[in-house]
Amino acid sequence: MFKKGSKLYAIRKSKCPKCHQGNLFKSSLLSGNGIYNMYIKCKECDQDFEMEPGFYWGAMYIGYALFSFYMLGTIALIFFFTDLSLNQSFGITLMGGLLMIPYVARKSRVLWIHIAIRYNKKIADKVAERKAVKINHK
C-alpha cells in the first residue's frame, strides 16, 4: 500500500503529486526552517506548486478535518479505555494535538496539492529515465 510510486507513498514522503519524485518541502519539519518551507516548482518535472495566489487556503479544511478526527478519536479512546475523566482525556489529547499542529499543517498542504494535481505516468517515467542517465554518467 505504501510502495514507492504509489499515491500514499508520495503523500507520506511529501513528494510532488505529478511525478512522485521531487520533494515538496525544502527541509524536514524537525530542521526548524519553518512549517511551509516549500519549493515554488518541482525540481524534477517543473510542476508549479502554487498554481494561484492563496492556493493553500483550501488545505485549511483538510487540516480542520484531520485535527477534528484526531481530537474526537483520541478523546474517545482515552475516555473509554482508561479511568480518566472527560476533562482529563480532553487535556491530554489537547497537549498531544498542540505538538501535532505543524505536522498536520504540512500534511494538509500535501493532501490538498495531491487532490488538485493528478499523477502523470509519462512525466514520471521521463523523470526516472533522466535520473537514471544522470547516475550512469557519474
Ligand SMILES: [Zn+2]
Ligand atoms: Zn514533480
